[in-house]
Amino acid sequence: MQIIDNILSLNKKRGTKFLLDKFVWKITEYLKNRYRRQLYAAKSSFSGKAVDVQNLNFDIFKDFIAKFDNEKSDILFNVCDRVLEHRFDILGHYDINCGHYYENSYEVNKHCTKPQNFKSHREYIKKHINEQNQKHSILISRNLPESYKLIDWERDFASGYRWNENTWHRKIRYGAIEGVDIKVPWEIGRLQFLPWMAFASHVSGDLKYIKAADNIAIDFIMSNPPYFGTQWMTAMDAAIRAVNICAYLAIKKQNGSTVSEKDIIISSTLEDHYNFIRKNLEWSGGMRGNHYFAGICGLIILSSFLGASDKKIRTLRFALNMLSEEILYQFDNDGGNFEASLPYHFFVSEMLFTSLSAIENIGDNRLNWLNMLINSDDSFTIDDNRIIFADEVMNRIQAIKNFSAATSLDDGRYPKIGDDDSGFFLRTNPPFIAREGDIISKDLRNLDEMVYRENSAFRFDDFGLYVINRNKFNLYFRCGSLGQNGKGGHAHNDQLSFCLFVHGREIFTDPGTFNYTAYPELRNLFRSTASHNVLQDVNMEQNPLPEGLGGDLFWLDDLTKSQMLKFDDDEIEAEHYGYGQPVKRALKIKDDAIEAIDSYELKEIKFINFHLFPGLKAEAINENLIKIEIEECSIWLKSDDGKFQIIEYDYATEYGKKVKADKIVLTSYETNINWQISINENN
Structure with missing residues (x-):
């Protein structure tokens, strides 16, 4: 039913002609995909085209290479030394061993397949690569030492779930099993660590990083025939991977590396990537x-x-x-x-x-x-x-x-x-x-x-973001479009929310994004009204959050219809209609304070949320006054129109990882709620 609702919503927003054009395009893509699938059921999907490494245009990465910062080498080697052992940081999961051979920390469950051990790379190919591509993969594997331990490119190392590398790329399915996230294998398959490995060899003078990176690239090519498995599901991931391979080869060239057989194989996969992206x-x-x-x-x-x-x-x-x-x-x-x-x-x-x-x-x-x-x-x-x-x-x-x-x-x-x-x-x-x-x-x-510029204001009406800068703080205010021409796929229920940095430190924050399809409830939680610094009607969302799985989670119908009523260096006034009647927020901006009035003609209980950045602690002086202390100053949050309480919430430090932090909630029955943030410098 969700997909029908989405189609009806799209028809209402964009019209019947748009839907017909989209339908024709879908049919055309289906027929082209069907032809390619039949073609590669009978022949290898590797192009087998040799590339002359000497003719590669390494110069296009001159400016990129010049940006390399030697001062960050401690972080560089922290990452690259672990890549040598196939240990990666992947979307909130740190130091994960990504080999076929190793047990990991995930809980074994009915969706989990155990890691396997193979006597040889050839044995792996015979068991895992489709027959049409085995010959080419075996030829590639001869450039890998038998002591090399293969990476499992199809596994979600957080849940243990593993996709099948023989599945046609358009037949890959995800989002139906709770806790399983296809973005994990996608992330490692982007090979974005390859340029860092080349830089690590450049800084250290140790070729072990380049040798290891070459082997990993060869492993990827051997284990992932074009058009099959998760790594070829999207042209975007193929493009990101290809660009990073190009940059890797350019850095090696600048470092004076001589052309090897591995360079020829790695360069040749770029032809496969080029053809795949062009057709998909x-x-x-x-x-x-x-x-x-x-x-x-x-x-x-x-x-x-x-x-x-x-x-x-x-x-x-x-x-x-x-x-x-x-x-x-x-x-x-x-x-x-x-x-x-x-x-x-x-x-x-x-x-x-x-x-x-x-x-x-x-x-x-x-x-x-x-x-x-x-x-x-x-x-x-x-x-x-x-x-x-x-x-x-x-x-x-x-x-x-x-x-x-x-x-x-x-x-x-x-x-x-x-x-x-x-x-x-x-x-x-x-x-x-x-x-x-x-x-x-x-x-x-x-x-x-x-x-x-300091002491200035910036308005971005199309995006729906407004910025006011003072010497002491930077204020970001959200009001406007849900994006994607009305689809709202990457927007949150954050209308009239704000984020505040004081002396360069983030104080009041947006909790971020923990995941997309692995946990639909958490996907919606981090998008919800309660997860943003807004006035919250306890019985309603600003915009209804979508139900369903997978792609259904990337919609948000715009009921808020937010409007910026007034904006200048010293004042913001905006409103939305997500609760059926106007919700207004008015801010007066001073050099060391923000004075606010939130208005909503509902005499029942309502909340105003203030999410603190992790590591900051809120101290309740009394039910009307909160203190937040940082090195440079004290930040005070005050209201006489309700009562403050301090609770915990989950903050996403990055996709896939969340930590606990303090959330201040102002509870009020008033229709006009005054509150104030003030900054008092420490002597």
Whole structure:
């Protein structure tokens, strides 16, 4: 029934023509997929195409490599030393051994298959790889020492559940078994640690990191024939993996590594990735998002990196045109990403600026070839050996930079507004997703021309985010769109919520995202009204949370219809209609205080929630006054229109991990509830 409700909702929002176009596209995709499945039932899905490593365009990663920060080498080696032993940090699960051979800490249950031991790599291939691909996998396996212990690329190491690598990629199913999360094998299969291993060898002078990384890459290629298993389920994951492999090879080249047989095999898989992404782009005439954007960026980088050919240059032309289109489609006029999630804004922005950096160094040969193909229908030109996008696109790119600067602190942290799956595209160093919950995107923040001003206000009406900065604090206020053209798939019930940083420390926070499909109830809990710093009607959600499993959990119908009534440097006034009648929040902003009135014409009990960042402790001075102490100052929360209580809540430090933190709840029967936050500096 949920899928029918979703279709009816979409028809109401977008119209019958939209649904018919989507239906035709679905049928076309079904027929193409059916043909490929029949084709690869009779022949190997490996292309077997050899790649001349010397013709790879390593220069497109010059700027990326230059960003590497030696000062973070302690973190780099902490990660890479454990990768040597196949121990990974995966979505909140730390130091997990990902081999076939090892027992892990998960509880064995009816959904769990035990790890297996194999006498040889050949035995593994015979038992696990489909017959059409066994010959090619065996050839690849000869480049692995028999002492090498294979990684299990199909297992959710949190639950123990394992998918089948022989399943056709479009037949993979997930979300039906509680506690099982397909994002775990996806995450390890992105191979985002490969560039870090190359940097570790560069810094230490020890080739053990590169040797281990080569073996892991060969293991992946051998164990995951194209089009089969979880690792080929989405073009987005294939694109992220391919880009990281390209960067890895470029770092090795810069470090002076000579070309080996393993380099040839690793380079050859890029052809398979290129073909897979090109044929499986996650486009939709209805609602497409970060998955499609990742695929386009993957094609830009692959067609710029692999040896130049007419086919690759034509793909590059197509991808550049699609990038222009998606910049305008997926980023609003104010520069914010249309999915109404700040973490996803930075995720997709990483994809964009990584691709723009790559084409800055694409080389004269490819540019000249490309220039012979383009015409007035293209969305870009080539001038002075540079790819130049149309003015509208360039203006949107500048807006993205400005939005990114205004919504993050100097060190790159930003509030976790909307969904956050801890995803990233390509990083020179292991991401600073610290265990206390910091989120860092400093590489993006350091782009040229970004502007950040103290004592200023920024309004982003399209995204629905408003920022006020003072010398002592940074205030983020949420009011507006649920994103995705009304689908709301990555939005939360956070209308009129706020996050507050004081002296650079996050005080009042958004609890983040713990999981997507593994635990539907927890998915909805972290999206719920009660999980945000808002006035809560105890009997209602701002917007009804979806029931169901899998994709059903990525909807949110907009009943709130939020409006920003007044916004300037000193005042915010906004309202929503999610409870059937107006809920209004008015804030007066001073240099060391925020004075608020929450209005809702309901004389029954209601809550106002204040979620503290983990590690902070709230002290109840009395039922009307709360004190929060940090090194620089004391923060006071006061209200005479209700009573405060302090309870615990779950905060997601990253996707897959939650910790306990303090939540302050103001209980009141008043229709106009006054409360105040004040900052008193310590002497």
